[in-house]
Amino acid sequence: MTTAPAPRRLGELATLVGGELLGDPETLIHGLNGLEEAGPGDVSFYGNTRYRRQFEATRASAVLVSGELPARAGLALVRVSNPHLAYARLLKAFYPTARPAPGVRPGAWVHPEATVHPEATVMHGASVEAGARVGARTVLYPGAYVGEQAQVGDDCVLYPNVTVRERCIIGSRVILHASCVVGADGFGFAFNPEGEDGPEHYKIPQVGIVRVEDDVEVGACTCIDRATIGETVVGRGTKLDNLVQIAHNVRVGPLALICAQAGVSGSAEVGTGVVLAGQVGVVGHIRVGDLAKVGAQSGVAHDVPDGEVYSGSPAVPHKEWLRASAALGQMADLLKEMRALRRRVETLEKEMGE
Amino acid sequence: MTTAPAPRRLGELATLVGGELLGDPETLIHGLNGLEEAGPGDVSFYGNTRYRRQFEATRASAVLVSGELPARAGLALVRVSNPHLAYARLLKAFYPTARPAPGVRPGAWVHPEATVHPEATVMHGASVEAGARVGARTVLYPGAYVGEQAQVGDDCVLYPNVTVRERCIIGSRVILHASCVVGADGFGFAFNPEGEDGPEHYKIPQVGIVRVEDDVEVGACTCIDRATIGETVVGRGTKLDNLVQIAHNVRVGPLALICAQAGVSGSAEVGTGVVLAGQVGVVGHIRVGDLAKVGAQSGVAHDVPDGEVYSGSPAVPHKEWLRASAALGQMADLLKEMRALRRRVETLEKEMGE
C-alpha cells in the first residue's frame, strides 16, 4: 500500500522477468507506466503493434518488448516472450502487498463453533457464523460475512461488506471484491393462482449452494446465486468483473472472463476460457462453447459453438453481424433506390402499354 | 440449513401436495431433483412437454405430472394440477428453514427509541435507528440497516448488508437479499448555470419514501430509489431479481416479475403481473400495461398495452420484432437482389430506347 516504491536497477528487473536486456543494467528505475504516461526512470511495455506510434514517442527509460525491435538511443529494451505478463510481474515486484497482521480483531464476531485458521485475519465488524471455516492467511475486511457452514479456503481476500451465504464453498486464492454477494437465493417461483390471499408467485426454495473454485476473482457488487438444488459453479481461474449476474445452477469456466454488467441466466453453461464482453446477456439453459467470445451488449439466445465469435442481440456469428450492421446503415439509401427503380419500371410499363 | 433432509414415504408426499399416486406409497424418497439430475430415491417434476425426452429418460423414482400420462414400470407418478408448484411445496417440506433464535444479539445496535418486536432477531452488526419499527419474527442479519422511522413488518428477512433508508416502509413476509438498497435518493437535478462556484447540477431533495408491500422479494444489489415527493411503490407479491434498478416515483406490480439487471426509469408504471426479462430498460413516465411481457434486453420507450408481448430496442410488438429481425438477416441478400434488378431495368430501358 505504499505509494512510492523503492527504485531498482534495470538489470535486476530484466533478470526478474527472464528477459534479454539491451541497455545499461545500472539504470535506476523508479516506477512503471503506460507508453504515453511513462517518463524518465519508468519501465513500460509494448505488446501490440497498434501502439507502435506510442512506442516510438515514449519517454520511458526502458520498454518490455517481444521480437526483434531495434534498440533506440536513450531507450533500453528488455526482450521477453510476453511483455504484458512481464509488466504485470514487475508491478507486483514494485508494489508488494502487505498482508494485515493475523488474528481475530476486537469487534469481529466469530461463532464459537466456527473454525478460523490462526493465520487468518478477521477484522472488526466481520462475521463468521456457526460451522463456518476460514483458511490460512485469508483476510476478512469489516462487514464481510461468512454464513453458517460456509467454507473459505486459504489466501483469500474478502473485501468490506462481502456476503457469503450459508454452506457456500470458496476455494483458495479467491478475491471477493466489496459488496459482492455469493449465494443469494436463485430467482425461482411457481405461479399459484389459488394462494391463501389470492394469486401468488410461490417461492421455490433454493436449497443448493455456490461453489467458487481456486484462483477466482469476483467483482464489486457482483451476484452469484445459489442453485435451486445442487451447485452453481464458478470454475478455477475465472475472473468476474463488477456488477455481473450469475444465476442459479449456472456453470462458468474454468478460466472464463466475464466483463462488467454481463448476466448469465439460470442453468446456462459458459465454457472454458470464454470471454463475455460488457453488458452481454446469456439466456437460460444454453451453452456458450469453450473459447467462444461474445461482443459487448450481445444477447445470446442459442448455443454458441466452441471457439466462435458472436455479436448482436440476438447474437449471431460476428461476421454476419458486421454484414447486417453495415446493411442497416444503407437502409435509407435502399429505400430511396427502391422508389427510383419503381418509377423507372412504371415508365417502362407505360411505354410498353402505348 | 441441513444438507441431508430426512427421507419420507412417497404416499405421504402425494398426500401433502393433494396428488393422485400411481405407484407404491411405501417407496422411500430421499430428495428432489430435475428430471436429468434425479436418481433412484428422488422425486422430480414434469410440467412442460418440451422436456418429454428428459421425462422418458429420467432415473427418478417418482415424477409429479399433470394430465393423463401413462405410468411406467419402475416409475411412480403423482398426478397434480400444477407439477411445478407441487415440486416447490415438496422442496419446502424437505428443507424446512430454521429461523434463528429471537432477540437482540450482543454487537447489534438498537436505538433506545426504536421498537423491535421481542420475537424479532437482530444480529451483531445490524442497526435499527431512532423511531424505527421491526416486526415479529423478522430477522436482521449482520450489516443490515433500518434507518430512522423506517418500518419493517412481520416475518421479513433482511440479509447481510441490506440498507433500508429513513422513513421507508417494508410490509410483511418481505425478503431483502444481501446488499440491496431501499430508499437511496432518486436521481434528480436541476441544471443551474449560475451556481456559486460556476455551473452545477443542483440537487433536487428527494423527500419521499419507498413502500414495499407484503410478500415482495428484492434481489441482491437491487436498488429502489425513494420518491422525490410521495412514494415509490413495489406492489404486493412482486419479485425483483438481482441488480435491478427501480427509479424514483415508479410503481411496480402487484405480482410483477422483474429479472436481473432490468431498469425502470422515474415515474414509470409497471402494471399487475408484468414480466420484464433480463436487462430490459423502461424509460420514464410511461406505462407497461397489466400482464404485459417484455423480452430480454428490450428498451421500452412508449406505453405497452395490457397483455401485449414486446421486444427489441426500441421495443415493438414481439411479432413485428421477429419479422424485423428476420428481415435484418436478409438485408445483405436484399442489397444484392436490388442491384440485379437495377441491371435488368437498365437493360430494358436500353432495349426500349433502341
Place this chain on the structure above:
Amino acid sequence: MTTAPAPRRLGELATLVGGELLGDPETLIHGLNGLEEAGPGDVSFYGNTRYRRQFEATRASAVLVSGELPARAGLALVRVSNPHLAYARLLKAFYPTARPAPGVRPGAWVHPEATVHPEATVMHGASVEAGARVGARTVLYPGAYVGEQAQVGDDCVLYPNVTVRERCIIGSRVILHASCVVGADGFGFAFNPEGEDGPEHYKIPQVGIVRVEDDVEVGACTCIDRATIGETVVGRGTKLDNLVQIAHNVRVGPLALICAQAGVSGSAEVGTGVVLAGQVGVVGHIRVGDLAKVGAQSGVAHDVPDGEVYSGSPAVPHKEWLRASAALGQMADLLKEMRALRRRVETLEKEMGE
C-alpha cells in the same frame, strides 16, 4: 427527516427564489408536488410546454413559471427564470436535512492513526483505517468503510455499507450512496499459458487510486475501479446514478450525468457535461466529447464528437439512428415491394422478348 414541514407564506417563498409573485402573498403553503399530484396549499412548477395540459388542470395554489403566462383565477403564479431550479430550492427550504450530532459513536472503529475531524460523525459499525482522514461535518453511516490512507473531504455523506478502498481521495460535499464501491481493483489480467498450475489469467496489480472531486454524487451499488497506475477520476459536480460501472483509468466529467446501469470501460474519457442515458455502454480507450449526449442502451464503440447526440448499438449520430430504426420497421414491406417489382420486371422482359 420530518414528514410534515411547517407551512409558509407564499410571499416569503417568492422572495426566497427571487421570483415575481402574481397572487396573494399571504396564501399559506403547506408543501410541494408535481402539477398532477398537487392540491390546495401546494406549490408546483411548470417548466416544459409538454406539460401544458397538466398546468391547465392543476389544483395547486401556486405554480412556479417562466415567461409571460397569464394569471388564472384561484392560481397564483411565481415568475422565475428557471422554474425547475426554483422548485428544487423550495424543496430544500421545506425539508431541511438534520445532520446527526458529531462525534465517534460507541461501536465505531477509528484507527489510532486515523484523523477524524471533531465535527465529523462516525456511527457504530463504521470504520476509518490507519492513516485515513475524514473531514468536517462528514457523516459515516453504519458499515461505511474508509481504507488505509484514504481521504474524505468536508460535508460528505457516506451512507450505510459504502466502501472507500485504501488511498482513494474523495473531495468535499460528495454523497456516496449505500453499498457503492470506490477503489476496487480494475479488471486487468495478462494471460499466462504457462502458470505454475497450468494456464492462468495473471493478475495485473492495480496500484493506482480513484479520485472523486468535489460535489460529486455516486449512486447505490455503483462501482468505480481504481487505476492500474495513476488515477481514475470522477470530475467535479458529476452525478452517477445507481449500478453504474466506471472502469480503471476512466476520466469522467466535470458535470457529467451518467444514468443507471450505464458502464464506461477502461481508459475511456467522458467529457464535460456529457449525458449518458440508462444502460449505455462505452468501450475502452475512446472519448465521448464535451456536452455529447448518448441515448439509452446505446453502445459507444468510437469517439463521439463534442456536442453530438448518438444512439444505437453500435452508436451512430441520432438522426442516422432514427432513420435506420424507421427503415427497419419498413423492412418487411420492402421485401414485399421488392418481390412485386421483380415480377413486374419479369413481365416487361417477357413482353420485350415477344
